[in-house]
Amino acid sequence: MTRAVSAAYTVPLFLRGEVIADDLVSFGTRDGAARFQAPDMAKYVERLPLKSPGEMADLYDVSFDEILDVLEALGEALDFDSNTHLQEAYEASLVANVLPAEMMRNSYHVLRPIFSRQNVLEVADTQVGLDYLNGWVPQQLSDGRQLRVRAFGSRVLHIPAGNGGLVSAVTILRSVIARCDTIIKAPSNDPLTAIAIARTLADVAPNHPITKHLAVGYWKGGDLAVEEVLYRPQHIEKIVAWGGLASVKHVTRYIQPGLELIALDPKRSATIIGAEAFADEATLRDVAQRAAIDIGVANQEGCANARVIYVLSGTDDPGLANANKLGQMIYRELIALPPFISTPPLYPDRDLFEHLETSRMTDDFYRVFGGEQREGAIVVSQFDEPVDYSPMLSSRVANIVPVDTIDQVTRAVNAYSQTIGIYPESLKRQLRDILPLFGAQRLTSLGYACSVAVAMPQDAIEPIRRMCKWIVDEECDPGVVVPLWRLSQRRDPDLTPAG
Amino acid sequence: MSAPTTKSVTQFMDDPINFFGQSYTQMHTIARAELEELQREAIGIRFQQHHQSIEMLRKLADRLGITELGQFNDVVPLMFSHTAFKSYPSALIDKKRFDLMTKWLDKLTSYDLLSVDTQGCNSIDDWIDRLDEQTPLQVITSSGTTGTLSILPKDKRGAVEGMVLWKICLFQTFGQEPTDNELNPSVDVIWPNFASGKLGHLRIADMIKNGFTGGDESKFHPLYSGSVETDLMFLVSKMRAAASRGELDRLEIDPALAARKDEFIAVQLRQPQELDAFFVEITEKLRGKRVFMIGTYHLMYDIAKAGLERGVKNVFAKDSAILTGGGMKGVALPADFMDVITEFLGVDKIQVGYGFSESSTFHWACEEGRYHVMPWVIPFILDPDTSEPLPRTGRQTGRAAVYDILLRAHWGGVISGDEVTIDWDLQCPCGRASVAFERDIIRYSEKQGVEDDRITCAATQEVHNEAIDFMKGLDL
Numbered sequence: 001m002t003r004a005v006s007a008a009y010t011v012p013l014f015l016r017g018e019v020i021a022d023d024l025v026s027f028g029t030r031d032g033a034a035r036f037q038a039p040d041m042a043k044y045v046e047r048l049p050l051k052s053p054g055e056m057a058d059l060y061d062v063s064f065d066e067i068l069d070v071l072e073a074l075g076e077a078l079d080f081d082s083n084t085h086l087q088e089a090y091e092a093s094l095v096a097n098v099l100p101a102e103m104m105r106n107s108y109h110v111l112r113p114i115f116s117r118q119n120v121l122e123v124a125d126t127q128v129g130l131d132y133l134n135g136w137v138p139q140q141l142s143d144g145r146q147l148r149v150r151a152f153g154s155r156v157l158h159i160p161a162g163n164g165g166l167v168s169a170v171t172i173l174r175s176v177i178a179r180c181d182t183i184i185k186a187p188s189n190d191p192l193t194a195i196a197i198a199r200t201l202a203d204v205a206p207n208h209p210i211t212k213h214l215a216v217g218y219w220k221g222g223d224l225a226v227e228e229v230l231y232r233p234q235h236i237e238k239i240v241a242w243g244g245l246a247s248v249k250h251v252t253r254y255i256q257p258g259l260e261l262i263a264l265d266p267k268r269s270a271t272i273i274g275a276e277a278f279a280d281e282a283t284l285r286d287v288a289q290r291a292a293i294d295i296g297v298a299n300q301e302g303c304a305n306a307r308v309i310y311v312l313s314g315t316d317d318p319g320l321a322n323a324n325k326l327g328q329m330i331y332r333e334l335i336a337l338p339p340f341i342s343t344p345p346l347y348p349d350r351d352l353f354e355h356l357e358t359s360r361m362t363d364d365f366y367r368v369f370g371g372e373q374r375e376g377a378i379v380v381s382q383f384d385e386p387v388d389y390s391p392m393l394s395s396r397v398a399n400i401v402p403v404d405t406i407d408q409v410t411r412a413v414n415a416y417s418q419t420i421g422i423y424p425e426s427l428k429r430q431l432r433d434i435l436p437l438f439g440a441q442r443l444t445s446l447g448y449a450c451s452v453a454v455a456m457p458q459d460a461i462e463p464i465r466r467m468c469k470w471i472v473d474e475e476c477d478p479g480v481v482v483p484l485w486r487l488s489q490r491r492d493p494d495l496t497p498a499g
Numbered sequence: 500m501s502a503p504t505t506k507s508v509t510q511f512m513d514d515p516i517n518f519f520g521q522s523y524t525q526m527h528t529i530a531r532a533e534l535e536e537l538q539r540e541a542i543g544i545r546f547q548q549h550h551q552s553i554e555m556l557r558k559l560a561d562r563l564g565i566t567e568l569g570q571f572n573d574v575v576p577l578m579f580s581h582t583a584f585k586s587y588p589s590a591l592i593d594k595k596r597f598d599l600m601t602k603w604l605d606k607l608t609s610y611d612l613l614s615v616d617t618q619g620c621n622s623i624d625d626w627i628d629r630l631d632e633q634t635p636l637q638v639i640t641s642s643g644t645t646g647t648l649s650i651l652p653k654d655k656r657g658a659v660e661g662m663v664l665w666k667i668c669l670f671q672t673f674g675q676e677p678t679d680n681e682l683n684p685s686v687d688v689i690w691p692n693f694a695s696g697k698l699g700h701l702r703i704a705d706m707i708k709n710g711f712t713g714g715d716e717s718k719f720h721p722l723y724s725g726s727v728e729t730d731l732m733f734l735v736s737k738m739r740a741a742a743s744r745g746e747l748d749r750l751e752i753d754p755a756l757a758a759r760k761d762e763f764i765a766v767q768l769r770q771p772q773e774l775d776a777f778f779v780e781i782t783e784k785l786r787g788k789r790v791f792m793i794g795t796y797h798l799m800y801d802i803a804k805a806g807l808e809r810g811v812k813n814v815f816a817k818d819s820a821i822l823t824g825g826g827m828k829g830v831a832l833p834a835d836f837m838d839v840i841t842e843f844l845g846v847d848k849i850q851v852g853y854g855f856s857e858s859s860t861f862h863w864a865c866e867e868g869r870y871h872v873m874p875w876v877i878p879f880i881l882d883p884d885t886s887e888p889l890p891r892t893g894r895q896t897g898r899a900a901v902y903d904i905l906l907r908a909h910w911g912g913v914i915s916g917d918e919v920t921i922d923w924d925l926q927c928p929c930g931r932a933s934v935a936f937e938r939d940i941i942r943y944s945e946k947q948g949v950e951d952d953r954i955t956c957a958a959t960q961e962v963h964n965e966a967i968d969f970m971k972g973l974d975l
């Protein structure tokens with residue numbers, strides 16, 4: 001880690017408006033080569049958290065209108081063609097990420113609309129409530145007490161996922177909306193996007209409280225010299241951890257009273273297609289195109305991508321023929337997707353493609369479309385079970401499972417499920433009260449699995465509400481709310497011990 | 500002894516033991532060019548035979564348009580990965596469709612299995628028994644990560660040959676022609692494992708018993724009595740797969756297996772006493788005797804450590820045969836583990852072998868620590884990602900693959916998960932003429948830091964306990 005070799009690029013530390021690129025150490029990645037250098041966080045970790053939580057007071061001097069102004073200016077400055085910070089992040093992501101260039105570039109074009117006035121307002125109002133964010137919301141309880149509730153920001157550490165720039169942008173958006181003090185641990189597979197957004201923020205709003213409550217830096221996940229110092233209740237109150245089991249496991253050891261984990265766990269998604277898909281050729285083509293999109297977007301690297309696809313085709317000969325036809329059509333649509341949406345994987349999973357080749361030879365049980373160039377493939381089971389290697393499905397490989405009855409499709413859903421893409425809508429309505437019991441968190445129209453909005457719950461929780469501290473101010477008039485001291489006087493109990 | 504060149508390629512490929520006069524020295528002194536000529540001819544013939552008799556190979560070859568093998572590298576596109584031997588849907592076992600399992604296995608072996616009667620077959624072990632009774636096969640199973648067991652269609656003839664080969668490699672000295680005593684050694688067998696079982700390497704217990712003691716139970720000394728059920732191991736594989744899918748709540752346990760819960764728990768409870776009894780037997784009955792003992796580094800170390808803790812050391816005769824290996828497979832052993840093993844055993848030499856389940860035998864390490872490849876095995880170094888063969892010259896590091904000419908019951912071309920090095924131009928100072936794998940061998944899965952939860956023979960006992968612990972927690 002401390003080899004001072006020539007690294008491809010530098011990941012500076014963004015410390016509340018200040019950009020630091022000193023005390024650099026190199027970081028290797030899976031192939032052992034040094035990929036980037038970053039300041040030795042052990043030397044800066046003391047400066048990452050706020051000295052005192054009282055320093056968050058300045059966030060409450062900022063009106064929400066001003067927040068909207070700053071974020072809108074940020075969004076406008078996040079123009080890929082003119083923003084050098086973003087261009088630098090893009091160059092770095094080409095080295096760090098498994099996704100190809102067109103797709104990475106496209107992921108920066110989605111940043112701007114995220115920070116638009118309209119989007120920020122919608123997210124803030126639907127996911128928290130503007131009244132709660134901006135003041136005390138009064139309410140009278142049945143016992144007569146006056147409640148006032150307000151959503152306060154907290155000191156939050158984020159460990160975002162690195163697949164695409166969107167996650168970094170959403171992380172910053174949520175934090176600013178909730179008036180949090182924010183520390184972001186940049187992901188190694190997208191180390192510069194969050195920093196690029198932070199530096200752009202510092203450009204458009206220098207010395208602004210929002211800028212001063214943001215720190216972004218890189219350290220290796222599990223680095224005790226950093227984490228044991230930082231992950232303490234006196235420095236941070238909540239940790240928002242995305243992605244891989246390993247990263248979440250690192251964090252759990254620090255969880256204690258006063259330090260809460262908001263886990264956006266690793267998830268898998270599935271697809272359910274009704275018999276209506278086979279109504280006619282045009283419908284089938286539409287369904288194939290929608291399914292191909294759900295599989296192919298960003299090369300199936302995301303948690304929302306389709307993987308196992310249950311199809312109510314039936315398992316008799318005509319049913320299997322239909323399932324196979326759908327498999328072939330999805331494969332054709334998959335490889336025809338434009339490169340900014342999907343390409344053959346840059347780093348196909350060797351083990352997975354070995355399994356796929358074996359399935360191809362086991363044609364009593366499986367039919368395989370494509371995959372010979374590791375470009376992606378569709379495996380169609382010739383009976384009602386997914387392939388045994390279904391947890392490995394990635395690199396644009398999906399498995400179609402034909403089933404006879406609707407009872408069988410609940411098998412598509414389990415404790416690790418996130419999105420279930422369903423066709424048609426009538427089937428979705430039929431399933432929406434039962435699938436959540438098995439673990440489904442989001443049901444969506446086929447073809448929209450990876451078209452994710454921010455103004456809705458994620459992973460069956462409401463992250464921004466969880467990032468807030470919900471503070472209560474009670475006003476109790478003894479004339480209305482019966483006080484405990486009067487309760488004891490009125491009863492006049494005999495307190496002398498018996499006997 | 501007559502020169503090998505005058506003998507036929509048929510004997511080389513079908514009876515290499517006698518082709519080389521049962522001599523370890525001859526196996527490793529045949530000139531490379533001469534050997535390669537024999538190998539090239541043999542691989543072409545074996546391919547034609549297996550193209551006829553193994554459907555899975557025929558389909559692959561036909562799809563790739565391969566009709567004959569001329570050069571060694573021609574076989575590389577036809578090599579099977581480890582996935583080939585577990586390509587059946589695991590649901591077939593859950594649903595006890597052993598008729599379809601047989602049909603699947605038929606496509607992987609050169610023997611005709613279609614007349615096998617699986618009527619009433621109720622478990623994997625039951626099915627293996629049927630295959631044992633009704634076919635030339637003696638299948639070997641091992642568990643993997645995807646909820647399935649690998650099922651290798653090995654045959655009985657190969658099992659017998661395998662033990663003869665072990666004896667040749669264990670007891671002979673390179674550079675000297677074998678003596679009668681070396682060809683027919685008298686030893687007690689120490690088997691630090693369960694006494695029997697159809698699962699994976701436990702099957703070797705019976706082979707060793709027959710091969711080394713002529714079936715004499717009094718000379719066979721297992722650590723634990725009883726066997727490990729393949730069906731129990733299948734349950735462990737399924738548990739792991741269910742856990743990785745987030746579906747442990749849906750795992751259904753076969754009622755036939757569940758009914759035997761108490762029996763399995765009793766086996767587990769007996770283990771500590773059996774361990775004590777094992778050391779008593781070693782010290783009282785076997786001290787100073789010539790033995791053959793086989794086990795992975797991990798297993799050997801555990802036994803040695805337990806022995807030393809009981810004050811048992813230098814137990815066996817100096818000329819005993821000890822075989823170990825198996826790589827470290829993610830098991831952390833202390834730096835002095837070999838000293839611990841040596842102190843306990845008290846023997847002159849401990850031999851190390853490298854191989855994988857798909858192969859016909861191990862490749863024994865020489866005095867220089869290189870694993871010399873047996874003459875009927877053609878090694879390849881492949882690019883780890885693309886599986887393209889690397890040049891057969893100079894020093895090459897990559898993914899190990901072999902074509903094993905001696906394998907008759909199943910196709911002999913397999914790609915491993917191991918990173919190995921071969922120095923193709925090296926003439927090893929040990930004097931053996933054969934090509935050799937260098938000492939350092941590591942699984943790619945370990946190298947990448949990926950959690951490798953394959954159940955290996957080294958972890959048999961632990962895994963066994965894992966399954967029983969799981970059943971204990973269930974209301975069956």
